[in-house]
Amino acid sequence: MSVLxxxxxxxxxxxxxxxxSRALDxxxxxxxxxxxxxxxxxxxRNKGELVALRRSLDLRRTTILPLTAAITIRAVALMEALVLxxxxxxxxxxxxxxAIEHGLGLLSGNVKHYAPVDDLLxxxxxxxx
Numbered sequence: 385m386s387v388l389x390x391x392x393x394x395x396x397x398x399x400x401x402x403x404x405s406r407a408l409d410x411x412x413x414x415x416x417x418x419x420x421x422x423x424x425x426x427x428x429r430n431k432g433e434l435v436a437l438r439r440s441l442d443l444r445r446t447t448i449l450p451l452t453a454a455i456t457i458r459a460v461a462l463m464e465a466l467v468l469x470x471x472x473x474x475x476x477x478x479x480x481x482x483a484i485e486h487g488l489g490l491l492s493g494n495v496k497h498y499a500p501v502d503d504l505l506x507x508x509x510x511x512x513x
Contacts, residue, residue, distance in 0.1 A: 387411050388449070388483040390492035391420045391475075393509045398424070398437065403512045407491060408444060414491070415447040417482045419475065455481045462501060470500040480504050 389408070394416065397404035408414060421441075428434050441448075458481035459474075466472035476494070480501045483490040489505040490498060498506045 386488050387414050387491045387507060388479065388486065388488045389414045389416050389420070390479060390490060390494060390509075391423050392493045393491055394420065394424060395427070396493075396509075396511050398440070401511055403510065407509050411491065413445065413447075415449050415486065415488065416441075417479055418448055418450050419478055421448050449482055449486060451478070452485070455485050458485060466500050472500065473497070 389411070393404050393407060397408060424437060425434070428437065455478065459477040462477040462481060463472060463474065466477075476497045479490065479492075480498055482488075484501075484503050489507050491507045491509050492498060493509040493511060495506050495508050498504055
């Protein structure tokens, strides 16, 4: 299944989670959102970690999807519809909009964050204890 991978899954993967590695292996191909990539960059401590991140994403042939006007418009519509009723957050709206615009499922451990979003197929990631 082609999926957009949420930040939480990638953080687990980079910390050595076998469950996250298996989940990524099960995806026929996966993409990440540009903002997700920037969030990962924010958490790096040195250039060695940057090299390891790039190498890991390259080995998995990860596509980094950019922010587009269509994604922005859809994310704003999601926020307008769901921020007051469900507390949808900006980052989650952008990720959901990206998945929908690209016709991708979303692999995430934060399923409840995305539950109110129509037209979004969320595949639950469960990390090991």
